[in-house]
Amino acid sequence: MSNNKKHSNKIDTIVIVGGGTAGWMAAASLSQFLANTNTTIKLIESADIGTVGVGEATLPTIREFNLALGIDEIDFIRKTKATYKLGIEFCDWYKKGSSFFHPFAKYGAQLNAAQFHHCWRKSLDLGEPKDIGHYSLPTVLARMGKFAQPLARPQTPLADYGYAFHFDAILYAHYLRDYAIQRQVIRYEEKVVDVALDGRGFIHSLKLANDEHITGDLFIDCSGFRGLLIEDALETGYEEWAHWLPCDRAVAVPCQRTGELTPYSRATALEAGWQWRIPLQHRIGNGYVYCSQYISDDAATERLLGNIEGTVLAEPRLLKFTTGMRKKFWNKNCVALGLAGGFMEPLESTSIGLIQSGISKLQTFFPDKNFNPDDIREANRLTKNEFERIRDFLILHYKANQRGDTELWNNCQAMSIPDTLNHKIKLFKNRGHLVNYDEESFENNSWISLYNGFDILPQKYDPRVDQINNKELAHDLANMRKAIHTAAKHAPQHKDFIAQHCAIE
Numbered sequence: 001m002s003n004n005k006k007h008s009n010k011i012d013t014i015v016i017v018g019g020g021t022a023g024w025m026a027a028a029s030l031s032q033f034l035a036n037t038n039t040t041i042k043l044i045e046s047a048d049i050g051t052v053g054v055g056e057a058t059l060p061t062i063r064e065f066n067l068a069l070g071i072d073e074i075d076f077i078r079k080t081k082a083t084y085k086l087g088i089e090f091c092d093w094y095k096k097g098s099s100f101f102h103p104f105a106k107y108g109a110q111l112n113a114a115q116f117h118h119c120w121r122k123s124l125d126l127g128e129p130k131d132i133g134h135y136s137l138p139t140v141l142a143r144m145g146k147f148a149q150p151l152a153r154p155q156t157p158l159a160d161y162g163y164a165f166h167f168d169a170i171l172y173a174h175y176l177r178d179y180a181i182q183r184q185v186i187r188y189e190e191k192v193v194d195v196a197l198d199g200r201g202f203i204h205s206l207k208l209a210n211d212e213h214i215t216g217d218l219f220i221d222c223s224g225f226r227g228l229l230i231e232d233a234l235e236t237g238y239e240e241w242a243h244w245l246p247c248d249r250a251v252a253v254p255c256q257r258t259g260e261l262t263p264y265s266r267a268t269a270l271e272a273g274w275q276w277r278i279p280l281q282h283r284i285g286n287g288y289v290y291c292s293q294y295i296s297d298d299a300a301t302e303r304l305l306g307n308i309e310g311t312v313l314a315e316p317r318l319l320k321f322t323t324g325m326r327k328k329f330w331n332k333n334c335v336a337l338g339l340a341g342g343f344m345e346p347l348e349s350t351s352i353g354l355i356q357s358g359i360s361k362l363q364t365f366f367p368d369k370n371f372n373p374d375d376i377r378e379a380n381r382l383t384k385n386e387f388e389r390i391r392d393f394l395i396l397h398y399k400a401n402q403r404g405d406t407e408l409w410n411n412c413q414a415m416s417i418p419d420t421l422n423h424k425i426k427l428f429k430n431r432g433h434l435v436n437y438d439e440e441s442f443e444n445n446s447w448i449s450l451y452n453g454f455d456i457l458p459q460k461y462d463p464r465v466d467q468i469n470n471k472e473l474a475h476d477l478a479n480m481r482k483a484i485h486t487a488a489k490h491a492p493q494h495k496d497f498i499a500q501h502c503a504i505e
């Protein structure tokens with residue numbers, strides 16, 4: 001093929017619809033990915049429509065995203081009024097009064113080549129502490145309200161953990177907008193009122209409210225729940241998971257920050273769903289995610305307002321959604337990112353991470369104007385798997401409850417679950433085996449946190465643990481607990497760490 005022919009197939013113009021977290025993450029990342037290629041990137045957003053404005057808790061992968069863009073972490077924390085997140089505290093999920101912590105970290109260290117959780121399982125028979133959190137430095141730090149950089153001290157595998165952030169979603173979008181505009185992304189502040197398709201059914205152009213027409217080769221739908229391009233124009237279809245993930249509404253309200261600056265988010269199960277608490281430097285984000293079948297919007301709002309620590313800073317905001325995913329995240333010349341691609345509820349803060357991996361898949365399979373169908377099929381297969389793995393992880397939170405107090409929780413306990421999840425639980429219960437399918441977002445340690453939090457224990461363990469004598473096992477585990485508690489004792493309080501390194505000016 002001649003160079004000219006190759007050149008003519010190149011994507012010349014990318015049009016992104018939407019200026020929420022998804023739109024600006026895509027614009028920032030693509031402006032860097034396609035730097036010096038003469039590709040024009042346009043982003044259209046509408047102040048009349050606005051953004052969803054929530055989405056403040058993240059996963060550790062956000063650090064990789066920022067790092068790849070060359071963003072300075074301290075500058076980012078200051079400008080987005082962020083705090084550190086070591087994990088999530090789950091209250092009242094298993095039973096009322098119970099709690100557990102899901103850290104971004106492995107537990108303990110393996111002994112005699114046996115994975116730690118097998119050693120821990122045997123230790124329970126010897127009367128050792130049941131709470132696996134004692135073997136996780138970030139869990140102990142979080143319980144003490146402290147924060148330290150991983151591997152700061154001590155220099156042991158026990159101090160190798162991840163962390164994420166809580167940030168102001170609107171400020172993060174602004175931060176990335178500045179980044180993208182500096183790299184020649186062209187911003188339109190207009191409403192898209194019509195979408196024109198070509199003879200193949202591909203998107204040809206968008207009509208704006210001011211009658212301007214925007215043409216492009218590749219379109220990225222970041223228009224939020226509605227899916228203006230992927231659904232309204234291309235009718236891609238949506239796979240609903242409400243029978244497994246029943247919450248379909250949320251009411252959100254910020255309040256003044258009071259008390260300790262916790263280095264973690266909290267998710268507390270309530271009668272018809274659960275409540276989030278996300279601490280930022282300047283305020284606390286709160287919300288009640290609920291199932292409208294079991295509670296009215298007014299009652300949910302009242303329940304949330306009754307549970308809030310500080311003075312309320314804004315009117316409560318109601319959001320409606322259907323859990324599930326778009327049947328194809330990439331259809332023809334349109335890729336859907338963010339809420340336009342699907343939403344599985346915010347319980348484990350996975351949405352921003354999914355935007356990030358969607359961008360990364362687009363880059364891995366970056367098309368030319370031929371839009372190779374095999375590449376698109378593979379990108380869709382990977383995305384579907386990724387969504388389904390997260391879906392299963394989320395379902396476990398509902399299925400394993402033993403609250404027994406309301407219809408929602410009783411129905412969740414009784415519901416049938418996907419075979420993929422059933423298989424995982426069965427193998428873990430039997431001999432502590434952790435099944436890994438492809439495209440897992442949550443690694444073994446996360447599943448162990450959940451199993452432990454819901455008191456799902458393996459009956460048997462790796463026989464190699466029996467080669468360690470009981471006294472030695474108890475001694476090694478006690479040493480791990482001691483090393484972790486000593487390290488945590490010496491770490492600064494989260495609020496002091498922020499004040500010293502990255503407080504807002």
Ligand SMILES: Cc1cc2nc3c(=O)[nH]c(=O)nc-3n(C[C@H](O)[C@H](O)[C@H](O)COP(=O)(O)OP(=O)(O)OC[C@H]3O[C@@H](n4cnc5c(N)ncnc54)[C@H](O)[C@@H]3O)c2cc1C
Nearest residue numbers: 018019020022046051052055057192224338339346351352
């Ligand atoms: C209750 C709730 C809690 C959440 N919590 C978390 C969390 O803790 N962590 C996490 O990772 N995620 C969370 N999420 C998800 C997260 O909010 C989203 O993934 C993220 O904000 C991205 O949203 P978005 O950019 O896809 O959509 P939006 O923020 O809705 O942005 C849509 C954009 O499209 C534009 N637009 C729409 N139609 C048009 C049009 N016709 N013309 C021009 N522009 C248009 C809008 O102006 C806007 O700029 C939560 C979501 C909900 C609902």
